[in-house]
Structure formats: C-alpha cells, structure tokens
Amino acid sequence: MAEAKHGDTVKVHYTGKLEDGTVFDTSVDHDPLQFTIGEGQIIPGFEQAVVGMNPGESKTIKVTADDAYGLHHEEMVLVVDRNQLPADLNPEVGQQLQSRQPDGQTIVVTVTDVSESSVTLDANHPLAGKDLTFEIQLVEIV
Numbered sequence: 001m002a003e004a005k006h007g008d009t010v011k012v013h014y015t016g017k018l019e020d021g022t023v024f025d026t027s028v029d030h031d032p033l034q035f036t037i038g039e040g041q042i043i044p045g046f047e048q049a050v051v052g053m054n055p056g057e058s059k060t061i062k063v064t065a066d067d068a069y070g071l072h073h074e075e076m077v078l079v080v081d082r083n084q085l086p087a088d089l090n091p092e093v094g095q096q097l098q099s100r101q102p103d104g105q106t107i108v109v110t111v112t113d114v115s116e117s118s119v120t121l122d123a124n125h126p127l128a129g130k131d132l133t134f135e136i137q138l139v140e141i142v
Contacts, residue, residue, distance in 0.1 A: 002141055004053050006038040009142040012050060015135045024127065032139045043068045046134055053138040063132045072129030077112070077122045091119045099123075 004010050011032040016025040027033050035041040037050060045067030049059065065071055085091065095111045099121070113120035 002054070004037060004050050004138060004141055006051065007036070009034065009036045010050055011139040011142060013137045013139055014046075017133045017135075019131055019133070024132075034142065045132075046136070049134070049136055050138060053136070055138050055140050058135065058137040060133065060135050063134060065129050065131055068130070068132050069125040069127040070129075072124050076124045077120065079113075079118050079120050081118055082116075085119060097121070 011034045013027045013032050014025075015023055015028060017023050033042075035047070037047055040047075043063065045061070045063030048067075049061040049063075053059065082091075089097075091097070091111045091114050093111055093114060097109050097111065098106050099109050100106050107123055109121040109123045110126060111119060112122045
C-alpha cells in the first residue's frame with residue numbers, strides 16, 4: 001500500500017479542535033479536503049502529519065501555534081478612533097472587517113473591543129497563538 005509523500009495530492013477528512021475541545025473546523029459531512037503535500041496550501045504541522053500515512057489510516061495530532069497559524073503578535077492589534085471608521089458602520093465584537101493597506105493589499109481584521117470613542121482591531125489570524133488538535137483520516141492518494 002502506498003504511503004503519502006511529498007508531491008502527492010491527497011484527500012483527507014479532518015476535525016480541528018481547540019485545547020478545550022471546541023471544534024473550530026471539520027470536513028465531516030462534506031467533501032474531503034484535497035491538497036498537494038509540499039505546496040504549502042495548508043498549515044505546516046497538518047501537512048507533515050499526513051506524510052507516511054496510508055489510505056484508510058487515521059491519527060490524532062497536536063499542532064503547536066508555531067506550526068499552525070503562528071504566534072499572536074500584539075503589534076498587529078490596534079485601537080482606532082471610531083471617527084476613523086465609516087459613519088454607517090456599527091462595529092460589534094467578533095465582526096470581521098476588511099482594511100486596505102497603503103500598498104493596496106487588503107487584510108481582514110477582527111473587532112475585539114468596542115467603546116464609545118474607539119474600536120480595537122486585531123489583524124492576527126483568529127487561531128494565531130493557539131495550539132490545535134486534529135483528527136485526520138487519509139481518504140485517498142489521488
């Protein structure tokens with residue numbers, strides 16, 4: 001039986017959980033996730049876990065923040081005056097907004113705090129700084 005290796009395109013089912021057991025993403029009841037090992041299409045720790053697996057095999061792995069979405073960087077959290085936001089915007093904690101950078105690039109920020117005078121925006125990935133657990137099943141090597 002063939003083992004998954006770098007360069008292979010694979011299909012996997014997975015469930016991703018936070019340390020407290022909360023499920024943040026799953027492919028169960030959906031099509032399996034397809035990616036090519038070594039192309040950086042998914043987080044490094046997940047990708048490395050699939051290497052060496054055989055079709056039909058399952059495993060549970062823990063991926064540290066370093067090998068997932070990186071560390072949480074405080075410099076990517078900023079407090080802005082409400083008057084800098086569009087007048088028709090009513091920001092709420094948890095809301096995601098798009099922000100255009102001076103170089104034209106668009107980034108997604110999450111509202112983490114709202115007061116009468118300011119709004120706190122976090123440009124970190126929502127899972128940055130978190131260790132993640134994945135249950136992975138290799139469905140097939142394409």
